[in-house]
Amino acid sequence: MELTLLGTGAPAGLPRPGCSCANCAGAVGPDARAATALLVDGTLLLDLTPGAAFSAARAGRSLGGVRQVLLSHPHDGPPVEVPAGLPQPGRVPDGRELALLTGHRVRAVAMDAPGTGYAVTGPDGARLLYLPPGGAPAGLEEGDRAPEPYDMVLADVIGRPDAPARLRAVRAVGPTTDVIAVHLDHDVPPGRELRRRLAAAGARAVPDGTTLTLGAYDDVPDVPRRTLVLGGARSGKSVEAERRLESFPDVVYAATGGTRGGDGEWAARVGLHRERRPGSWRTVETCDLVPLLAQEGPPLLVDCLSLWLTDAMDAVEAWDDALWADGGEKALRERVRELVGAVRATRRVVVAVSNEVGSGIVPATASGRRYRDELGRLNAAVAGECEQVLLVVAGQVVVLRP
Numbered sequence: 001m002e003l004t005l006l007g008t009g010a011p012a013g014l015p016r017p018g019c020s021c022a023n024c025a026g027a028v029g030p031d032a033r034a035a036t037a038l039l040v041d042g043t044l045l046l047d048l049t050p051g052a053a054f055s056a057a058r059a060g061r062s063l064g065g066v067r068q069v070l071l072s073h074p075h076d077g078p079p080v081e082v083p084a085g086l087p088q089p090g091r092v093p094d095g096r097e098l099a100l101l102t103g104h105r106v107r108a109v110a111m112d113a114p115g116t117g118y119a120v121t122g123p124d125g126a127r128l129l130y131l132p133p134g135g136a137p138a139g140l141e142e143g144d145r146a147p148e149p150y151d152m153v154l155a156d157v158i159g160r161p162d163a164p165a166r167l168r169a170v171r172a173v174g175p176t177t178d179v180i181a182v183h184l185d186h187d188v189p190p191g192r193e194l195r196r197r198l199a200a201a202g203a204r205a206v207p208d209g210t211t212l213t214l215g216a217y218d219d220v221p222d223v224p225r226r227t228l229v230l231g232g233a234r235s236g237k238s239v240e241a242e243r244r245l246e247s248f249p250d251v252v253y254a255a256t257g258g259t260r261g262g263d264g265e266w267a268a269r270v271g272l273h274r275e276r277r278p279g280s281w282r283t284v285e286t287c288d289l290v291p292l293l294a295q296e297g298p299p300l301l302v303d304c305l306s307l308w309l310t311d312a313m314d315a316v317e318a319w320d321d322a323l324w325a326d327g328g329e330k331a332l333r334e335r336v337r338e339l340v341g342a343v344r345a346t347r348r349v350v351v352a353v354s355n356e357v358g359s360g361i362v363p364a365t366a367s368g369r370r371y372r373d374e375l376g377r378l379n380a381a382v383a384g385e386c387e388q389v390l391l392v393v394a395g396q397v398v399v400l401r402p
Contacts, residue, residue, distance in 0.1 A: 001041055001123075002040075002042075002212070002214075003039070003040055003152070003212045003213075003214065004038070004056070004059050004209070004210070004211045005038060005180075005182070005206060005208060005209065005210050006034065006038065006055035006059060007033060007035045007036050007049055007055060007208050008034075008181075008182045008205065008206065009034055009036060009183070009208075010183050010184060010186075011035050011036075011073070011076065011133060011183070012185075013034050013035050014027045014031075014033040014184055014185060015032065019186060021186055023187070023188065024186045026191065030207040031191055031194075034051065034055055034208055035047070035049040036133070036154075036182040036183050037049045037052055037055065038130060039061055039063070039066070040104065040120060041122065042061065042066070043102045043104065044067070044068050044102070045063065045068070045069045045070070045086070046070050046118055046120075046130050047073075048086075048089045049080065050080055050081075053083045055208065058209055059210075061211075063086060064085060066087070067087065067100060067101065068100055069082075069087055069088070070090060070091060070106065071089050071091050071116075072091075072115050072130065072132035073116070073133055073134075074114055092108035093108060094109070094116065095107075095110065104121065105120070109137055110137070110138045111131070111136065111137065112136050112137070112138040113136070114135075115131075115135045117129060117137060118130045119150075122214070126152075126215055127150045127151050128152040128153070128154065130154045131154065131156065131160075131163055132156075133156050133159065134156055134159055135156065135160065136155075136160045136163035140166050140167070140170050146167075149174030149177045150172055150177055151178065151214040151215055152178045152179075152180065152214050153167060153177055153178070153179050153180070154180045155180075155182065156183040157179065158181060158185070158187055158194075159183065159187065161243075161246040162246065162247070163247075164179055164203065164247045165247050165249045165278070168247075168249050169250065169280075179201070179203035179204070180203065180204060180205070181198050181203050181204065184205060193397070196399065197243070200224070200227075200244040201244075201246075201247035201248075202247070223349065224386075224387040224388040226349075226352075226385060226388075227244060227351045227352070227389070228352050228353075228382055228386045228388075229241045229354070229390045230354055230355070230379060230383075230389070231353075231356055231391060232355065232356055232393070233355070235392045235393060236392050237353050238304070238353055240392050241301055241351045241353045242301065245299050245301055246278055248298070248349070249298070250280060250282070250298040251278070251298055251300070251301055252281070252284060252297060252298055252299070252300050253283045253301050254284050254286060254292055254301065254302045254303070255284070255303060256286070256304060256305070257303075257307045289342065290342040293339075293342035293343060293350065297348055298348070299349035300349070300351075301350075301351045301352075302353065303353040304353040304354050305352055305354035305375075305378060305382065306354050306355040306375055309374060309375055309378055312335045312336070313332060313370075315331075315335075316328045316332050318332055318367075318370060318374075321366060332374065336374075336377070336378055339378075339382075340381045340382060340385060343385045352382060352386075354375070355375065356379070357372050357376065358373075358376050387401070388402065
């Protein structure tokens with residue numbers, strides 16, 4: 001089955017008409033996108049958008065062979081003119097299946113937002129799933145396993161990262177599923193930053209006019225197994241770490257900060273973190289990270305290593321100069337070696353957060369300088385075991401190790 005993407009942008013396109021934001025200003029050339037529309041084997045058109053015939057011509061395709069036009073979502077604004085020769089567009093009721101004379105079968109998939117998803121099976125047995133903008137599949141129950149993964153899924157990965165997460169939870173998206181981001185809007189800077197965020201979700205974007213063959217898996221991005229996210233206070237490092245895993249189900253969130261009785265401000269910080277996490281994530285408040293890293297299981301997010309180090313230094317009484325010299329330093333080194341060894345040996349996907357320190361004022365106390373130095377050593381050791389290392393500065397991500 002062959003698929004041509006006549007457009008890959010949000011319903012208003014990218015750049016948005018009249019929008020002066022920086023992301024729209026950067027959406028030029030291959031990063032400019034018409035509203036998403038898909039041409040399947042030259043016979044099935046999913047979503048009719050303005051200028052579809054011209055988009056097809058630019059891609060070297062014709063709409064002359066289209067026998068069915070299906071809409072996936074309500075269209076705002078004036079009705080789109082149907083090009084001469086095309087059948088009138090329609091929608092398939094949720095759960096119903098449409099059989100085409102071309103041998104394609106189309107099943108309507110219920111969404112949790114206005115719109116309809118379409119699961120298309122080609123004459124060759126290849127399977128694709130197309131989801132509307134702002135929608136994720138509804139009615140997927142945990143434990144219900146899909147018969148087999150789709151060959152390709154096209155979804156609003158940026159706007160609804162929980163959509164691929166839900167599909168992964170029921171094995172409808174597997175390691176070889178090609179996840180293509182469509183309905184792209186101005187939420188993310190186009191180009192390199194968009195590609196980086198999508199790769200972390202196991203997805204990719206392609207320019208308008210691209211033709212894809214289902215079953216060609218060479219371009220499926222590999223999700224880094226271990227990632228270290230560094231940054232200063234309020235830099236956005238935790239948001240970046242959480243974003244990297246929000247398209248995966250059943251994430252274990254290892255919170256090393258614990259609770260601090262009577263500290264209302266700390267409780268408020270912890271509460272904000274919890275509110276922005278997906279409901280399917282499980283939180284474990286612990287500094288005992290080695291057993292978690294040794295276990296098989298879903299992705300693990302550790303936030304953060306700097307608080308883990310504080311706990312470790314408390315345990316070896318590293319703040320006392322005499323005790324530090326009398327075995328404390330050696331004990332801490334052993335704890336760090338165990339943690340770094342566990343990061344090296346782990347088989348699960350891990351995203352760890354840590355503070356980047358030492359770029360500003362030198363601490364006034366020996367214990368403060370000791371903590372700064374040990375955190376620098378810990379960060380360097382963990383970074384050496386990670387496939388990807390990121391530095392977040394003022395909300396912007398710099399890739400230190402690809």
